[in-house]
Amino acid sequence: MQIFATDAFVLPLPPGHRFPMDKYARLRGRVEAARLGELQVPPAATREQLGLAHDLDYIERVHAGTLSAKETRELGFPWSPAMVERSLRSTGATISACRAALEDGLAVNLAGGTHHAFRDRGQGYCVFNDAAVAARVMQAEGLIRRAVILDCDVHQGNGTASILAGDPTIFTFSIHGAHNFPFIKETSDLDINLPDRTGDEEYLEALEYGLRESLGRATPDLAIYLAGADPYHGDRIGRLALTMDGLARRDHLVLATCRSAGLPVAVTMAGGYARELDDVVAIHLRTVEISAELAGVVQATPRP
């Protein structure tokens, strides 16, 4: 299984910033130690690739560092050349993971899932929309005709829904907390809004329905899975109440459903804001382990 890591491209943040930048290097270290796949550094996404899902003017202004103060505030990151490089690599990692998934069935980006990025602006720590860009790159290269985006981050994939609205070839599914950011939601092809404190069983039941519906309606050649760590009960901003075991069952349900349908999957990590950074890393690591189990790289851990 090919795994793409971008933790070498660090985004410089002011002290006390809420974004858990350290999780990427820690996760890569754990993935490497567990030998879950073949780690690689992806190429940066090109302007041409980004232009399949973003306005050229926005792409240029990100590169040049000429976003307005308001745009920078909405993005949540201070601009720097390193921020640009990191965003390009993270999007490049999802493009590479899609290509690898089409070859091998499953592949992982240890970052990505930047689903709040719109066509012409960034939002909520998301500069470019990696899933929308990557799906369109696969189409432009003639590798696929149709794709499905399965967004299980606890926040709605509003940027993805907006960019891909009116595109019948890429189906957008988002299952998220009804009362979470973004407070004004966009319309995905299928949205499931969950009440606060939703637990494992209700979540998995809703997800099972959502997957069946999405795969049935999308008839896809490729899936991109956003495995957010933030539906976790210990998350500071997630509002849901899934356990670590529930999140592992979620990953297994998504990936096994795709595998049994013969559908290649590119897995991305998306958000995670638990009080303990170790919890975020553990949840993401479990996602990569389950991917490796289903790809046949490692033996499944026996369940109690």
Ligand SMILES: [Zn+2]
């Ligand atoms: Zn999130």
